Amino acid sequence: MPIKPLTDQVVTVCFAPGEDADWFSASEKAERLLNVTGTTPSRRYHVRHRRFIGWITCFFTYYLLDTARKFGAITKAAGGRKGRLDLNGAAAAAATEARLRWHAWNQYMNSTPATARPARLWEDFLAQHQADPTKITLNEARRRFHAQPRVIAMLASAGVHEFDPYELAAYQAGEHAYAGLHWRIAIVGDLLITAEGKVLKAASDNMADRLVFLNQAIKYLRSLKSSARLCAVTIA
Known part of the structure; x- marks a missing residue:
């Protein structure tokens, strides 16, 4: 992210x-x-x-x-x-919403062979930039990240759910990881x-x-x- x-x-x-x-x-x-x-x-906070x-x-x-x-x-x-x-209620609501979003993302990504393949994370491209900023600028690192088919598909999503490509690590880690991230964020x-x-x-x-x-x-x-x-x- x-x-x-x-x-x-x-x-x-x-x-x-x-x-x-x-x-x-x-x-x-x-x-x-x-x-x-x-x-x-x-x-x-829910009350x-x-x-x-x-x-x-x-x-x-x-x-x-x-x-x-x-x-x-x-x-x-x-x-x-x-x-x-009601911290538990807030966590449950956030987890439910995140699970629905993850399932929509998973179905959307598996609709074509190109987007079904996992993409490299933004953190990988950022690390390349930080290792040698003169070789790969921040804008170039972001361009390479956005150029991946899976990331392009996430940016192009226009359905009920919006898919943040900078949450790609959480999406690719699976439903439980993605929901776990978001119910924690809802509380903290x-x-x-x-x-x-x-x-x-x-x-x-x-x-x-x-x-x-x-x-x-x-x-x-x-x-x-x-x-x-x-x-x-x-x-x-």
């Missing part, structure tokens, strides 16, 4: 007990630790509603940050108390700031590095108590 512009990145901010846990505080922490200016709340009394709690915003509603009921939030955020985003003020991020855009980071971030989130506060922000 190509390096995402910093302005497109979603940061999950965790708060320490007793710390102000609002969007302003999350924005301030992200800006200070990442040396950026300006963030906006990202309503990416959990208690069984039996969910028809009451779905209208109240307690322990939630920057909520979105549908027909008056709260459906998503930028953050809040971990116990009120691109970076995570721990309650202790440590920034967790991938060492590179290589799929393996991304998964190492995402697994570390997921493990950290699971270690937090249900009373812990989270907030997702997008670098604006």
Whole structure:
């Protein structure tokens, strides 16, 4: 995957007990630790509603940050108390969507002999450029990557699903790997700031590095108590 512009990145901010846990505080922490200016709340979390009394709690915003509603009921939030955020639901929804997209991609790629053959990853071409920038420029490396039949087909897709050629490593790794990548992203985003003020991020855009980071971030989130506060922000 190509390096995402910093302005497109979603940061999950965790708060320490007793710390102000609002969007302003999350924005301030992200800006200070990442040396950026300006963030906006990202309503990416599904909201959990208690069984039996969910028809009451779905209208109240307690322990939630920057909520979105549908027909008056709260459906998503930028953050809040971990116990009120349906992280498992968000992961399941993202995994289902990713599996559907992968199956559509797999069927599309196997429609012709040329696209059925695996393609070289963007990371391979990027490594060639980095090894000798005077021999292969970045634009030439990208041109060679895009010139492959499978990548051309992905760029030309115009159906229900769009296939990102820079996710080729995940697509070619199989359905489970592709879905696993996306359900983790749905919960974590691109970076995570721990309650202790440590920034967790991938060492590179290589799929393996991304998964190492995402697994570390997921493990950290699971270690937090249900009373812990989270907030997702997008670098604006």
